[in-house]
Amino acid sequence: MPNTDLHLLHILGVIHKQGAKESDLLMEDDEHRQLAIPVGICEATAVERGLNRTNSERPLTHDLLAILAERLGSPVLRVEIDDYSQGIYYARIILQDGDTFISVDCRPSDGIAIALRTSVPIYVTDTVMTSTE
Numbered sequence: 001m002p003n004t005d006l007h008l009l010h011i012l013g014v015i016h017k018q019g020a021k022e023s024d025l026l027m028e029d030d031e032h033r034q035l036a037i038p039v040g041i042c043e044a045t046a047v048e049r050g051l052n053r054t055n056s057e058r059p060l061t062h063d064l065l066a067i068l069a070e071r072l073g074s075p076v077l078r079v080e081i082d083d084y085s086q087g088i089y090y091a092r093i094i095l096q097d098g099d100t101f102i103s104v105d106c107r108p109s110d111g112i113a114i115a116l117r118t119s120v121p122i123y124v125t126d127t128v129m130t131s132t133e
Contacts, residue, residue: 006080006123007031011051011112014044025112027122033129037081037089043109050116062113069095069118074102079111081124084131 007029015024015036023044024036039047046062048054059067069076074095083090091108093115094101106114115122 005126007126007129009035009081009122009124011047011116011122013051014048016044025109027124029124029129031129035081035124035129037108039109043107043113046113047109047116050113062110062117066114066117073097076114076118076120077101078120079106079108079115079122081108081111081122081128083125084128089128 009027009029012026012028012034015026017023022038022040024038025044025047027035027037029035046060049056049060050062056063066076074097077094077096079091079093081089081091089108091106091111093104093106093111095104096102112122
């Protein structure tokens with residue numbers, strides 16, 4: 001189970017900046033604090049595809065990773081955005097292999113894209129929320 005320092009995140013949407021090469025993933029935690037994480041256009045598109053449940057004819061990268069985790073018997077349990085340092089956000093995908101939990105470092109945008117495809121919760125640490133206010 002997630003520790004008490006973690007807050008459930010809700011994805012509010014993707015904000016595209018006109019003429020910019022990046023977008024913001026806008027989220028809100030269970031205390032109604034907002035978090036905007038800048039991501040590239042490709043990452044924003046991957047998250048939007050997950051939000052909209054857009055399927056493609058063939059599996060894209062995040063679809064493939066979600067399928068692999070499931071078929072290998074280590075389903076994704078949750079994603080945690082757990083650190084912010086020098087303007088960079090860090091995240092982890094938590095998988096379960098029997099009684100063992102596996103934590104895999106990832107970019108927040110990749111973790112979010114996979115979480116949306118696997119319908120698992122996304123959490124953020126209180127430290128990240130307070131360090132970016």
